[in-house]
Amino acid sequence: MYGSATMIVLSIGNGVNGFMLDPSIGEFILTEPNIRIKPRGKIYSINEGYEQFWDAATSEYVQSKKRPKTGKPYGARYIGSMVADVHRTLVYGGIFMYPGTTEAPKGKLRMLYESIPMAYIVEQAGGLAVTGTKNILDIVPKSIHERCPVFMGSKDDVQDVIDLYKKHGL
Incomplete structure (x- = not known):
């Protein structure tokens, strides 16, 4: 950085x-x-300009962080540079998200040189990195520019996303 x-x-x-x-x-x-990444953070990082194109699980997750039923809301931080956003997530905990959308169902981040390297760092620091339904490090890319949705960061925060994807049957 x-x-x-x-x-x-x-x-x-x-x-x-x-x-x-x-x-x-x-x-x-x-x-x-x-x-070591904290098990749960207080910051979520996503480009909220695409909210109208998110799936139900992503929408519900972000709303749960902005307007929790109990406790304080998470802070929203989004620089727009994956390296800087993930670095902050490593240092302070929380979650970085670049989900698929109705316009780009496979997301925009490329697996081989964006998602997988960052997922490796996050998991080596004790976090999780998933597409919503699969661990990013378990995916075998089929092409050099293949893309995937990304949710990575603190284990408990990412697990909340996984649980919502299951709840919504995605």
């Missing part, structure tokens, strides 16, 4: 670590060892 600082978040199959660039020596320094 590039910004006021440059960071690499990396997993080689045994957890997730964050390395910050130290420009004075030109090296990346381990600054965030063993990143």
